[in-house]
Amino acid sequence: MAYASADEMTFGVSKYPVKAGLGLEIGAGYTIPEVNYAPRPEAGASKEKLVREYERITTDIMARMVQVGFPAVILETEHVQQMSNNPSWGAEVAHAQKTIMEEYHDEYGIKCALRHTIGDIRENRDFLQLRGDKYSVFLEAFEECAKAGADLLSVESMGGKEVFDYAVLRNDIAGMLYAIGCLGSIDMEMIWSDIAAIAQKTGTVAAGDTDCAQANTAMFIGGGLLDKNLAHTLAILARAISAPRSLVAYEAGAKGPGKDCGYENIIIKAITGMPMTQEGKTSTCAHSDVMGNLIMQCCDCWSNESVEYHGEFGGTTVQCWSESLAYDCALMNTALETKNEKVLRDLLMLSDRYRDPQAYVLAYDNAYRVGEAIVKDGDNIYLRAKNAAIACCDIVSEGAAGKLELSRFETKALADAKASLDSLTDDMDTFMDDCLTKYKSEVKVFLPENYGF
């Protein structure tokens, strides 16, 4: 654990700050807004249209930051598939964006950096093809974007998703553990070793991954309090299991800031001490969650997840959302400067702590405990994922004995999950062999060769 205690963690401060882009030091005593956006659907029609769209987006954000007097900003471009499938497209967008950012930096001194999140294009219509022909294009997209101006390199990789999608819709805890904890981690090790090497070669930052494809799928299927698609006690189990999986990026050489939609990032910050981006109440433009304030508790960068570029009353969407993010950061930075950061951190956390079991486990003190469970068997990808899941069950059970209210359904789903976890072997090889046999037969789209089996 990078921190001696959970209380040591706050927003804006990490153990290992990251220098990036034009004058930024991330996690070095201040928080930074990180704006994310999506082009309008018709912009994907040609490379020229796409580049022009990103130029408009970049200019709008930089102009608004300067107009309202914010000192720093990060822009995150999540690739649409054309940009990763054709690395020259992504590179051209990165170059165009960085040129505009440099102009603003030179003229106004605003600190800024550009994150490019490459699309995980390693699949064809029928199957994931994690190690197939597209892997070289995937890596080329990272390298070309890094050379063209991207400062921070990320991806939302999909290893394990084919088994996870099957398991999560069947309350299959062992399947979730296998998909995220084992298959996801195996794939993460391969890609992040390569991405870290590219970052080193190009003088950029390997920033980190997120288990969007799995833990966020569980969170979105879980939905709101009245949705009936997945018990929130299972959604948080998927999240807890995702932490050791996303941790692999940092073990393989990533430095942070971890990507915004990784709600597991608070656990990873506790373990690694590296800076993390988070998203919550200011990402309602992209999706709802049940911890919008809480998740801000220890962020280093604060994101809006994504918003489609178009006009609003207050300007374009990227202007409106970047301004909201930056005001939040101004508040956090004021708390840091006046030494009130722990009060604000706790107010943010307590306002959502009991809203949902997902929020309860991700409260920084409980997240720290999940981290401790992970590092206990840190060299065993199966056991550390299983430990995270068991710790998560224990934390929710303890919460339910206090102020955390659970529905009967959530309580039963939790009890069933705990029983399922208790029945699992402690031997990784046995677990992996059993799962390989089971899911090879049950999940038509699962190709073991994707994981080197």
Next chain:
Amino acid sequence: MLDFTEASLKKVLTRYNVAMEKAMTPEEAAEEIYPKDELIYPIAKAIFEGEEDDVIEGLQVAIDAGRDPIALIDDALMVGMGVVTRLYDEGIIFLPNVMMSADAMLDGIEFCKENSETAPVTKGTVVCHVAEGDVHDIGKNIVTALLRANGYNVVDLGRDVPVDEVLAAVAANNPILVTGTALMTTTMYAFKEVNDKLLEKGYKIPFACGGGAVNQDFVSQYALGVYGEEAADAPKIADAIVAGTTDIAALRDKFHKH
């Protein structure tokens, strides 16, 4: 950490799912609506519990007792699935229960077909696909499972489906409804192309779209589009069509919530 021990949550949050929870357990609720026929009851119960082996065992017992395998699809399997979908619609059970029950029901249907010379009749055919360029298919998988659970024949074209392939499937299967799902704003543009080509070929068939970044405003831009906010809307739209509401404006009026 700030001391919250004595603080009240009342002005901070309300867990409405706890406050509104039904008194009855799912098992009790299901027990009340299972069919009473002693040959059908165990099949319906096995469907509810998602136990494939028990479904097959129950079907074998019923067939041995002289029941027609194809008739058992409607009289036992769909009745059991009806219990499941009703309790799901009423908020008593959750989606994974429906998925596991649907798996068991599909195994049961295959078993009935294998034991009969005739083909079953369904409520209608629905063509389902994920937009061209988009490989995110969990939403489509939920839609197809719920449609099948409600007695529809589903032609599942999979993900990243070229527009012309959707058109070919419509020509070959005479569906009552086409569904399209997409996660990303850039891929959902393919829906408009599907719409335009359907119209060009003279198909005035409802085209239900939803998922990720898809929203009602976007779907309303093309003539055949009907927005489905939830996967569970798909069988409801299909039911409305079967019941006679085929006019797009009327379907929008019924299903567009915003």
